Amino acid sequence: MKCPGQDTQYWKEDAIYEVKCPECGGNVEFFKDDSARKCEHCGHRFPNPRMDFGCAAYCKYAKQCIGDLAPELLAQRDSLLKDRVAVEMKRYFKTDFKRIGHATRVARYAEAIGKQEDADIAVIMSAAYLHDIGIHEAERRHGSTAAVHQEKEGPPIARSILEKLGAETELIEEVCDIVGHHHHPRSEETLNFKVVYDADLIENLSEQLKKNAVTEEKLNHLLETAFLTPSGREEARRVLSAN
Template sequence: MKCPGQDTLYWKPGAIYEVPCPQCGASVEFFKDDTARKCPECQHRFVNPNMDFGCAAYCQYAEQCIGTLPEEFLEQKEDLLKDRVAIEMKRYFKSDFRRIGHAMRVARHAERINRAEGGNPAVVLCAAYLHDIGIVLAEKKYDSSAARYQEQEGPAVAREILERLGAKAPLVDEVCDIVGHHHHSREEETLNFKVLYDADLIANLEDAKKENGIAPEKIESIIAKKFLTDAGREEARRSLLN
């Protein structure tokens, strides 16, 4: 049985459409599941601008189903993956809205910082959603949410989620590495780790400021000494001092 999304029997009006060639302007007919086509006039091959990846963002059989994805779409595919990871994180934490909210704020800060720093958005945002995923097991096993227990238990949970969603091995490995030491920076760190570290620190400082109050001078001192990126420092000042 064909996937309903790829079976023309289930297609609705608008599933076949024409797109102007970006080179010569000639009309090129696309089926909605075409990843790319060649212009009949100038022979320029270009990707389908209306392609909807849907389940291909996380299905392990995507390439068998719709063919090898064009390189131009790989970033979009990973972008859809992080949205799936966000959903899985919420399911894992269930009704723990405090931790869900923390992860969402870390992701929001990470996205802003990463936009300026130029890291890999898929790695950064998947790590942001999953960085505290080890807390549940840490509390069950050790009756503690201490950082070292989070880091000890988190990578295995993160790996299971990412592999189940069909993430590629290099992305899985890097995200799990970040999750496994996200509170403790090493002497040499990747840009992706630095972005996540700064975003998490901002969210933690927001919580501390709300619960106990922190003097602006203390916040400024932490920003100057603890943050790892220029964009992280700027984001921290915008979020914590303005």
């Protein structure tokens, strides 16, 4: 069955419209399922400004339905997925604003580092929002929030959230792997893991520094030895020097 949103028999009059070319101002005709069109007046190709990829953030048939997207629209799809993961994380933690705040800040650092390192934004943002998702189960089952318990309880919950959103299997597997050992790097790690690890480390160190001051020498040592990516080290320097 074809998606009703893309099946022309369900289209209305507003399914075909004209958009001003951002380069020359000429009119360019778009069908609502066109991802991009070239301006006949100046030759400039640009993405469809009215195309809604909300369903593409979670629909397992998105690739077949919308085909190969322009880079701008792929970025939009990644943003939609990370936003939905963030919402589900907040729903899961409910009124635990401490954990919500922590995850949100880690995700913000991960996005900044990931863009510099050219990591997979959809993977790192999903993993950043969900990295501590097992903490409540760790407390309930083990009476402890120790990293080893979080890492054991987190992946099944992360998987259920991502499956609910219809995320791709490959993304789910990588995110769950990161969640399952996010405090314990292996001898060989993926770039996506390194980005999330560095982002979490920044936030954990930031929280520690608010409680206990450290010498500049010790802080510099941490910056030089504890981080796994150059961009993580630079982001840490920016954030921690402000504490």
